[in-house]
Amino acid sequence: MAGDENWVDVGATEELSKAPLKRITAMNRELAISVKDGKFGVVSNTCNHVGGPLGEGRLDGDYIVCPWHNWKFHRCTGLGEPGYEEDHVPAYPVKVEGGRVLVNVAAASKRGKKPHDPHPLSRNIARAPGPLRLAGISTSAMDEANPRFSGSDHLLNHAMKSCMAHGAESRLIRLSALKFRNCEGYYSKAARACTWPCSITQMDADDQMDQVYEALVHWADVIIVASPIRWGAASSLYFKMAERLNCVQNAVTINNKVLIRNKVAGFIIVGGQDNIQGVAGQMLGFFAELGFIFPQFPYIAHSRGWSHEDMEHNVAIVRDSKELAEGADMLTKRCLDLAAHLIARDEAPVSIERGGRKAHTLHT
Numbered sequence: 001m002a003g004d005e006n007w008v009d010v011g012a013t014e015e016l017s018k019a020p021l022k023r024i025t026a027m028n029r030e031l032a033i034s035v036k037d038g039k040f041g042v043v044s045n046t047c048n049h050v051g052g053p054l055g056e057g058r059l060d061g062d063y064i065v066c067p068w069h070n071w072k073f074h075r076c077t078g079l080g081e082p083g084y085e086e087d088h089v090p091a092y093p094v095k096v097e098g099g100r101v102l103v104n105v106a107a108a109s110k111r112g113k114k115p116h117d118p119h120p121l122s123r124n125i126a127r128a129p130g131p132l133r134l135a136g137i138s139t140s141a142m143d144e145a146n147p148r149f150s151g152s153d154h155l156l157n158h159a160m161k162s163c164m165a166h167g168a169e170s171r172l173i174r175l176s177a178l179k180f181r182n183c184e185g186y187y188s189k190a191a192r193a194c195t196w197p198c199s200i201t202q203m204d205a206d207d208q209m210d211q212v213y214e215a216l217v218h219w220a221d222v223i224i225v226a227s228p229i230r231w232g233a234a235s236s237l238y239f240k241m242a243e244r245l246n247c248v249q250n251a252v253t254i255n256n257k258v259l260i261r262n263k264v265a266g267f268i269i270v271g272g273q274d275n276i277q278g279v280a281g282q283m284l285g286f287f288a289e290l291g292f293i294f295p296q297f298p299y300i301a302h303s304r305g306w307s308h309e310d311m312e313h314n315v316a317i318v319r320d321s322k323e324l325a326e327g328a329d330m331l332t333k334r335c336l337d338l339a340a341h342l343i344a345r346d347e348a349p350v351s352i353e354r355g356g357r358k359a360h361t362l363h364t
């Protein structure tokens with residue numbers, strides 16, 4: 001019969017009935033085959049969003065849930081879930097004959113993409129004219145309703161105040177005042193599942209990490225990140241933020257797109273105990289991978305060492321130290337001067353073939 005060659009045998013009914021959803025290949029096409037109540041469905045394996053493998057997802061009733069960001073498509077018709085039917089993936093005719101499952105690979109329905117408004121963060125990155133801009137990032141965890149004195153915040157405040165004296169604008173972001181989700185490991189599913197803007201930010205309008213992204217990627221020329229030392233490391237909020245910034249670095253890895261250009265980072269590190277150099281090393285390494293540039297002497301720090309458990313004295317030293325306050329001011333100036341220089345020259349690359357982890361071939 002004409003067209004019979006298009007019906008491809010993809011396997012035994014019995015075998016394909018063992019898993020409710022599976023990824024298969026037929027005539028070079030990647031397909032997601034599902035079975036429910038004895039009825040097979042076959043759709044394209046490629047999700048409309050950013051190409052997640054639908055056959056590796058799960059079934060929710062008659063809908064396939066994409067394993068990357070949970071978009072849903074009907075397992076037989078390919079239509080998006082109710083309200084999103086315009087978003088549909090190709091669906092293939094399927095039949096069972098003689099205990100075999102056959103798919104017509106030439107008669108798929110068309111893919112359709114419902115237009116989605118781009119997320120505001122995905123706009124083109126272009127520095128708006130105006131004075132230099134510094135974002136201070138406080139990573140000290142505290143009860144915002146009953147604030148306490150924080151040495152790292154204190155020095156950050158000095159840095160912010162000195163901005164004005166240097167003719168720059170400033171914006172303070174206190175991570176402890178933001179509600180934002182932990183990184184949920186989209187990158188661990190697949191490099192391409194970790195998107196810019198962050199997958200969580202795109203899916204959850206209540207997640208406030210967008211304020212950090214907006215400041216770092218679009219608004220600021222300089223960031224100063226202030227952290228206490230907690231058990232020899234930066235604060236837990238610092239790491240919570242850092243994990244969510246993976247998408248900024250990953251834009252370089254998977255799309256060769258440098259989001260951070262001509263921007264400078266400085267650090268303030270304050271602890272009752274030691275390991276300043278270890279904390280600074282982590283911060284410098286991480287922000288270098290994002291694309292930030294550092295001034296000479298990119299951090300100021302204070303600690304009194306392992307034997308000083310009298311934290312109230314440590315706090316008093318930081319609060320009363322004129323030298324540390326001056327140090328914060330001078331760090332700000334070094335950062336702003338370097339930023340002015342970088343902006344004037346505008347030489348930072350917009351893409352980078354062999355930078356950071358991309359020094360060798362990557363398999364994404």
Ligand code: FES
Binds near residue numbers: 052066
């Ligand atoms: S939901 Fe499928 S790739 Fe994002």
